[in-house]
Amino acid sequence: MTATLEYTMESEDFIPKVIEIKNLTKLYMMGEVPVAALRGVSLSVNKGEFIAVIGPSGSGKSTLLNMIGALDRPTSGTVLVNGTDISTLTDNQLADLRQSVGFVYQTFNLISRLDAIGNVELPLSIAGVRKKLRRSKAEVMLKIVGLGDRIHHKPSELSGGERQRVAVARALVNNPAFIIMDEPTGNLDTKTGLEIMEFAKKLNREQGITLIIVTHDLEIGSQARRTIRLRDGQIESDEVNY
Template sequence: MTEPLLRLSGVTKVYAKDGAEVAALAGVDLDIDRGEYVALTGPSGSGKSTLMHLLGCLDRPTAGSYRLAGAEVATLSPDELAAQRRKIGFVFQSFHLLPGATAQANAALPLRYAGVPPHERQDRAAAMLARVGLGERLRHLPRELSGGQQQRVAIARALIAAPELLLADEPTGNLDSRSGTEILALLEELWREGRTLVVVTHDDRLAARARRVIRMLDGRIVADERR
């Protein structure tokens, strides 16, 4: 039997806050297979964003084991950790684009750290932006784009290195309903192409579109429904 793409065993994350320890995650066990479409949902402070940060190797657990594609994340060196992150596409609620860089340069950023030559980066970024419907906006700065367009740039950036795993943290949270629907449709299209998609949301309607819904409360998984 093949190991799941993501496997968390007894993962705990504790923060120090005002001299006291706060457990954002308390002994989470979770497996996510390749090709799944998972919604992580729950109220604010339930630990869903903390879990996504751990899944994306953006943070380290305080205790427990996290294996990503068979590798124990806690034992990885900084360079190996960076290499793992290059296999993950991130889509953030507030886009996190570099304000001084064009749409094309923002989309090309992960390729810079993957050692791809500059001219190839530009070509691939242009192609990816065309795919998300921004082929005419290559030279635009983020401030010259609408919220929906900025999120499309972020999706282009997430996809450019052809990652196996897409992590989206409230991807429609800062968008109007029409833009949100379009972005969600785009993400689901990418999932249908075979990528693993994990969406963090507190929106039940959005979560209902996923094939698997994991509900969190007080740092624990309280429900795991498959459809």
């Protein structure tokens, strides 16, 4: 952050919150057959942690992520996000909760017709923030991710790494309790992927933002301070890297 920014992030903008999961199970119906994507997962995330969830495809990573991100409800067990049990919430309350979660997807998921700043403004717009304030916030955030000179570029005019940085800015702009990154480097070349990871680490280190990265890339996973391995819907190992 430089001294010339119009909006200065305040310390409370980055207060991390906690996730607590107990005996989480999730069943999907594949036609007539129920398939257990998660079978009794328990874990908790402290504020400021940098966690990598790794495991092969089908291990339940994405399902876990959807629960943490309040996109879906558990079949049984509890998921406390910011101390709120998501299984008791209505659709609208879940939506409100998602406003305090930052998502970064593998495929960027930017709205193609909006320019970079338009995309970053969206979460603020959904939260009902006034145009002027959200514009300046989004601008600051784009400068933080190093795209201050590209705010009016459409996603199609940006490189993969730049798009992912717009996505990161969008995830950060609404002061999220934590950020979930789903294979954030999956669609990027190695060098750009490492840049994004460096940036993520920096965010975690300097701003204390809680980061949960889902990946099947062991190298990416090894950069986190804590690694959770999932296999067949259960936690295989949960260890802290030194």
